[in-house]
Amino acid sequence: MLLGPLALSWPNLALLLGVFAFVGLAARQGVEGKAWWVLLFAALAARVGYAVEHLSSWPNAGTALLGVLDIRSGGWSWWVGFPAGAIAALFLLKQEATRLLVPGVASLAVALLPLGVQHGLTRPAPLSSKPAYETQMLQYLEAGQIRPGEVRFADLPKPMLINLWATWCPPCRAEMPLLVEYQRKGYPIVLLNVGENPGTIQNFLQQTGLSARVFLDSAGLQRAFQVSGLPTTLLIGSDGQVIARHLGPVNRGQLEQLLQQLK
Known part of the structure; x- marks a missing residue:
């Protein structure tokens, strides 16, 4: 709200x-x-x-x-x-x-x-067709990479968690080490940066010593998912729909609860 x-x-x-x-x-x-x-x-x-x-x-x-x-x-x-x-x-x-x-x-x-x-x-409304963003291409950065790669949203593993964040957002920065920790453990966590360029993202990762795969919101997912504030964490089901959302930084217990719903 x-x-x-x-x-x-x-x-x-x-x-x-x-x-x-x-x-x-x-x-x-x-x-x-x-x-x-x-x-x-x-x-x-x-x-x-x-x-x-x-x-x-x-x-x-x-x-x-x-x-x-x-x-x-x-x-x-x-x-x-x-x-x-x-x-x-x-x-x-x-x-x-x-x-x-x-x-x-x-x-x-x-x-x-x-x-x-x-x-x-x-409350999710029943859909007769897949959402339009399923066919959109997402750009992503690996640690130390300046030129982004590309992947279709539909090809990402689902169910999954999407965390929308930005480097200028203090709560986003506070929760990032926890999210990166779980991403590196193999959990399907998509770190989706909103509105920043690759250089800004890589500088942040280097300054914080974090090694993570970060996606760029090149498909307009913030608008598609109606995300009004950062950080926001979304639980995405196998059909690409939002099952749950959390506005604000997640702590370890809340992240574990969300990940339990992926099983």
Whole structure:
């Protein structure tokens, strides 16, 4: 979803709306300060729950801890967060904890609204023919290569992940080592650079020490897939259609979840 120059994913929009609704209604009950502590405790528990749930995805405990602290990519286990928030409310407010019941239920209802809109907008429609971009040629660069090669989109292995990115995008740069790591492991990950020339891409790869195959969006896939913000990661099915999309940087757990759907 675009909010002026800001590209915001629907789950993150749902989270923000839920937070504002909860705090606003809690302020009417006269418990705004303690509501913020309840939110903080619930969010921290949800992040820790997510990290523990995907513990096998992280190479070590230190990386998992950093993943908990870095909330840019999202990833929450609310089945852990909501009970933790309720316990915090009981601890902070004791008998008056019921004053947060209405704000909690209302904020949950508000948060579900954008998720419902997302489901309606992103639900794939049945197609009677293959998409036009199936026949388009894509240019790609190997490590150290200046002159691009070419391949038809239809000839790429499917299902696959397509990550749309650019070197000027800080979140793209942050997630790139992880994506390159999994690409080099043999996973079908297409790193699709949007709007930059081969020299800029190779300079970035040399500066970061990354060795990867990078595709150029010579077929207009950003427009075809209706990608509004970077980075965006798409799960493409065997029919060339988008099965799932993730706006923003992916962490290791989220990438593992997407790759599981390729099987």
